[in-house]
Amino acid sequence: MKQADVLVIGGSAAGIVAATTARNFYPGKQVTLVRKENKMLVPCGIPYMFGTLDTSEKNVVPDMVLENGKIDLTIGEAVSVHQENKTCTLEDGSKIAFEKLIFATGSSPIRPQWLQGIDLENVFFIPKNKEYLDRESRIFADCKKVVVIGGGFIGVEMADELVKAGKDVTIVELLPHVLSLAFDKELASRAEDALIARGVKLSCGKKVQKILGETKVTGVALDDGTVLDTDAVILSVGYHPNSDLAKEAGLAVNKMGFIKVDEYMRTANPDIFAVGDCAEKFSFITRTPKRTMLASTACAEARIAGMNLYKLSTVRAFNGTISIFCTAIGEDAFGAAGVTEDLAKERGFEVITGMFEGVDCHPGSLPGTHKQLVKLIASKDSGIILGGEVFGGRSVGELTNLIGFIVQNRMTVEGVLTSQIGTHPLLTGPPTAYPLIKAAEMIAIKRNSYLS
Amino acid sequence: MKQADVLVIGGSAAGIVAATTARNFYPGKQVTLVRKENKMLVPCGIPYMFGTLDTSEKNVVPDMVLENGKIDLTIGEAVSVHQENKTCTLEDGSKIAFEKLIFATGSSPIRPQWLQGIDLENVFFIPKNKEYLDRESRIFADCKKVVVIGGGFIGVEMADELVKAGKDVTIVELLPHVLSLAFDKELASRAEDALIARGVKLSCGKKVQKILGETKVTGVALDDGTVLDTDAVILSVGYHPNSDLAKEAGLAVNKMGFIKVDEYMRTANPDIFAVGDCAEKFSFITRTPKRTMLASTACAEARIAGMNLYKLSTVRAFNGTISIFCTAIGEDAFGAAGVTEDLAKERGFEVITGMFEGVDCHPGSLPGTHKQLVKLIASKDSGIILGGEVFGGRSVGELTNLIGFIVQNRMTVEGVLTSQIGTHPLLTGPPTAYPLIKAAEMIAIKRNSYLS
Numbered sequence: 065m066k067q068a069d070v071l072v073i074g075g076s077a078a079g080i081v082a083a084t085t086a087r088n089f090y091p092g093k094q095v096t097l098v099r100k101e102n103k104m105l106v107p108c109g110i111p112y113m114f115g116t117l118d119t120s121e122k123n124v125v126p127d128m129v130l131e132n133g134k135i136d137l138t139i140g141e142a143v144s145v146h147q148e149n150k151t152c153t154l155e156d157g158s159k160i161a162f163e164k165l166i167f168a169t170g171s172s173p174i175r176p177q178w179l180q181g182i183d184l185e186n187v188f189f190i191p192k193n194k195e196y197l198d199r200e201s202r203i204f205a206d207c208k209k210v211v212v213i214g215g216g217f218i219g220v221e222m223a224d225e226l227v228k229a230g231k232d233v234t235i236v237e238l239l240p241h242v243l244s245l246a247f248d249k250e251l252a253s254r255a256e257d258a259l260i261a262r263g264v265k266l267s268c269g270k271k272v273q274k275i276l277g278e279t280k281v282t283g284v285a286l287d288d289g290t291v292l293d294t295d296a297v298i299l300s301v302g303y304h305p306n307s308d309l310a311k312e313a314g315l316a317v318n319k320m321g322f323i324k325v326d327e328y329m330r331t332a333n334p335d336i337f338a339v340g341d342c343a344e345k346f347s348f349i350t351r352t353p354k355r356t357m358l359a360s361t362a363c364a365e366a367r368i369a370g371m372n373l374y375k376l377s378t379v380r381a382f383n384g385t386i387s388i389f390c391t392a393i394g395e396d397a398f399g400a401a402g403v404t405e406d407l408a409k410e411r412g413f414e415v416i417t418g419m420f421e422g423v424d425c426h427p428g429s430l431p432g433t434h435k436q437l438v439k440l441i442a443s444k445d446s447g448i449i450l451g452g453e454v455f456g457g458r459s460v461g462e463l464t465n466l467i468g469f470i471v472q473n474r475m476t477v478e479g480v481l482t483s484q485i486g487t488h489p490l491l492t493g494p495p496t497a498y499p500l501i502k503a504a505e506m507i508a509i510k511r512n513s514y515l516s
Numbered sequence: 517m518k519q520a521d522v523l524v525i526g527g528s529a530a531g532i533v534a535a536t537t538a539r540n541f542y543p544g545k546q547v548t549l550v551r552k553e554n555k556m557l558v559p560c561g562i563p564y565m566f567g568t569l570d571t572s573e574k575n576v577v578p579d580m581v582l583e584n585g586k587i588d589l590t591i592g593e594a595v596s597v598h599q600e601n602k603t604c605t606l607e608d609g610s611k612i613a614f615e616k617l618i619f620a621t622g623s624s625p626i627r628p629q630w631l632q633g634i635d636l637e638n639v640f641f642i643p644k645n646k647e648y649l650d651r652e653s654r655i656f657a658d659c660k661k662v663v664v665i666g667g668g669f670i671g672v673e674m675a676d677e678l679v680k681a682g683k684d685v686t687i688v689e690l691l692p693h694v695l696s697l698a699f700d701k702e703l704a705s706r707a708e709d710a711l712i713a714r715g716v717k718l719s720c721g722k723k724v725q726k727i728l729g730e731t732k733v734t735g736v737a738l739d740d741g742t743v744l745d746t747d748a749v750i751l752s753v754g755y756h757p758n759s760d761l762a763k764e765a766g767l768a769v770n771k772m773g774f775i776k777v778d779e780y781m782r783t784a785n786p787d788i789f790a791v792g793d794c795a796e797k798f799s800f801i802t803r804t805p806k807r808t809m810l811a812s813t814a815c816a817e818a819r820i821a822g823m824n825l826y827k828l829s830t831v832r833a834f835n836g837t838i839s840i841f842c843t844a845i846g847e848d849a850f851g852a853a854g855v856t857e858d859l860a861k862e863r864g865f866e867v868i869t870g871m872f873e874g875v876d877c878h879p880g881s882l883p884g885t886h887k888q889l890v891k892l893i894a895s896k897d898s899g900i901i902l903g904g905e906v907f908g909g910r911s912v913g914e915l916t917n918l919i920g921f922i923v924q925n926r927m928t929v930e931g932v933l934t935s936q937i938g939t940h941p942l943l944t945g946p947p948t949a950y951p952l953i954k955a956a957e958m959i960a961i962k963r964n965s966y967l968s
Contacts, residue, residue: 077947084948088961106879109941122881129948359947360936367933367957379930388938397943427558429574461943462914469918472935473925478831481823483924484816486840489561491849491913495529495811496536496581505819509540 066138066160068096070373071152073142073309074168075099076107076192078340078362080125082166084133085370093374096160097130098152100141107192108359111218113201115225120198145313147333164335164373167310167323168366171303171341171357179299181275186296190218207295208232211284213272215242217391219300220255223264224393234265234292236272236284246389246400250419250439251453258393267292303357305342318344320355327381329369337373339365348384348472349403349450350411360468361385388468390454390461395434399464402451402471405441414444416514418477418506424456426487426494438463438499440477442507444514447476449504459492463500477511480504518590518612520548522825523604525594525761526620527551528559528644530792530814532577534618536585537822545826548612549582550604552593559644560811563670565653567677572650597765599785616787616825619762619775620818623755623793623809631751633727638748642670659747660684663736665724667694669843671752672707675716676845686717686744688724688736698841698852702871702891703905710845719744755809757794770796772807779833781821789825791817800836800924801855801902802863812920813837840920842906842913847886851916854903854923857893866896868966870929870958876909878939878946890915890951892929894959896966899928901956911944915952929963932956 070093072083083097105113109123117123130137140154151159173189175182186207188200204210210226212219215237223233235242241252242259256266267286275297276283284292305322315331315338316324322345323331323338330337338344340362345354364382371380390399408415418440425433434457441451452467454460470480481504487495522545524535535549557565561575569575582589592606603613625641627634638659640652656662662678664671667689679685687694693704694711708718719738727749728735736744757774767783767790768776774796781789790796792814797806816834823832842851860867870892877885886909893903904919906912922932933956939947 080948085957088957089964106941106946108939108947109879109882112882112941116882117879123879125948358938360938363947363950363953364934364936367953371933371960377930379928380934382934386936388936390938390940390943392940392942397940399938399943401938427561427569427575430561430564430568458943459911459914461938461940462911462918464938465944466914466918466921468936468938469921469925469927473921473927475921475925476831478829481819482816482832482834484812484838484840484920486810486812486842486851486853486913486916486920487560488842488844488849488913489558489564490844491842491851491910492917494558495560495815496532496577498815501815501819505537505540508823512541 068162069093070095070164071162072097072166075104077359078366079168081363081366082370083135085367087133089371096136098138111221111225115228167338168340169306169342174302184277185280209294210296211294212298214300227263237268240269248404254455258396262394307342328372337369339369345385348386356385356387358389360388390464397460399454399460401468416444416507416510417441418503420499420502422493422497422499436499438503440503477504477507520614521545522547522616523614524549524618527556529811530818531620533815533818534822535587537819539585541823548588550590563673563677567680619790620792621758621794626754636729637732661746662748663746664750666752679715689720692721700856706907710848714846759794780824789821791821797837800838808837808839810841812840842916849912851906851912853920868896868959868962869893870955872951872954874945874949874951888951890955892955929956929959
């Protein structure tokens, strides 16, 4: 029987980061990573396999990162874990013993079984599976019309890529706006403007009644009686955690199906950890359980698990997800961190918000200048920033990360206002009207009048 | 006599921000801004008037920002301030009385009088003066060769713009590398590579002996005997604070000529403040006095002065400059915040550094991907991050600001490692190899082995 000091099950972002962190912090320990896929895709690069990248081969995570880290890679599917024997059995019957085990088993697309027609030909999901997606991509090549059901960020990115590839694309979203878990309506409506400008058709606030067709999909019927003719459907209505393996091993999962873990990413068994999409999470701000599945959260959890494997450290603990993410639609980009205004209020916060629209270069007459809009949400009593949303150009990703650090450091609007922000004509907004600072200032002014 | 509640002297970034902040936080107070210039230039946009922008008119700060803020603008030069009478006299003899006064008088180029030939025709400086710079720009149009003396960021940006405009440009720098106050040699050498690739000639580690010519400059003689033929010279060897007005009013200036201020940006007279290039500053990290003159620091000081004018607040205090700035050379961008490794050591810190080179999009096969390199400098005993340096593409500005917030929040490498970073194929590096996190990890691993 093979013997691993540290065994990681799952080879996507969380698994890779957990394995490399374990090796880096415990160089004396041997690490084995087991995954079922022959080639791993960069998960967030998947939509770009349908337009921007000419082949899915360009979206493969190089195994070199594991080789360089001296991590042993085993291709195979883990089918059971035995807590007492500390062994994992693979599909081929082979076993691997472990000192420490990390579940990084990820998530799979939700298949809404109540929805008539989901098994028709040309109805697709977006799993992290290269063979499936390669087939999907080949079939799309012959389709003219595609309906995307679900306007979360995967649905939006897929729509944007398919329209770029010349398809007639419609997004159907149940809620009044696309991306509404991440953005309040001011920003969500900017994203909708960007999608419409790119040629994507939107059908928001509409429920899908059924998917139509005999053997192959021909249309999508909405509750309001509309029928959308189509050659293909993408269902992007969320993902569920892959936690069966852990559950069958006797580990606890929460009501939403995530493997229960503590701040060090440990299950109830101190030798077994779980990280990424399969692991339980709660909100950094509202402290309630979350279904967030993002590489940002997954990789932070993986680093924390890797560092705490053999030695706990309170400064290396996970304190909840800030749901930080960013996306691009054509030349426009969008990002969010922490809670939206809507969610903050729903969870019981009294909030003050500030929003400022400026530019991402200065003077705005410089070529390549893009509008930049920042909305900040702060707690009324403490002034602590609970969340932020950004619209702009290519610098939005790092600006969102800056807001993420503000939220994670529990900075107040006064803290932000007294901070130094570097600016440069070609790289940022102006020092006199940097949108993040101006949004914070608007909140500070409102609090100032409220406190005095 | 005119009566102002708040009088601001100086209309560049610090003056504008001080005035608008004062109005925003004390809406009952009237604010007057006095400046001598008819039109104000965006200071950091000045180099781009020589290539990228076709006219200096596009680099003018719109006075609309003052009008919108209901700030009274007076064009005129302040020639004296009387502390007891609380009045300011302008060149035309008119007087303005004030309750609160803010000096935002800026800085002027250093004219090294010891240097023979500085008064020759076609020897130029880079003052924030539109008429002077317009003339300079017209003369450059007819020049083929330009020598830039001083390889700080203004010299580097001017060189990059002039080479773009087709000139033959040489930078002469006394120190072994350009930009060496902001960057350690690893990053400075990247900047040098970028300059050379753009066609700029570098002459580092060389001292200028004299500037040659009869009435008009013809060359620059270096200490090693080299003579550089040239049609024009730009002297960018630093700036000195405009503090004479304050000094003559009886306010204290420090040894380097800056107006002495406390954490609230007050002079010894609690009704008189100073902000920006003219105000005294010290390092956030090393606590020693600094000559830093950057819009980032100036605007933070201006916000703090504006908020504390009539009511002090300890959460609205200035805690020293982090010298944060960023710049671009062609498609490459560079940024820094906090201290360099060299400076940290020189000031007595034991440091551990981490450096990681990756990409700013992912997978790296995506069009438009640029290399991204991050170096972090941490205190060996505490793990607190003292500074960071970045090389990359257009996202460098906001990534530098992110590092600035890390420094200002005194985050440790472990704090950074447990943080959540949002990533997106088109907007950031990959979640598994985000350079900032990898650089922090390298330091944490070194500290881990050192602590155990």
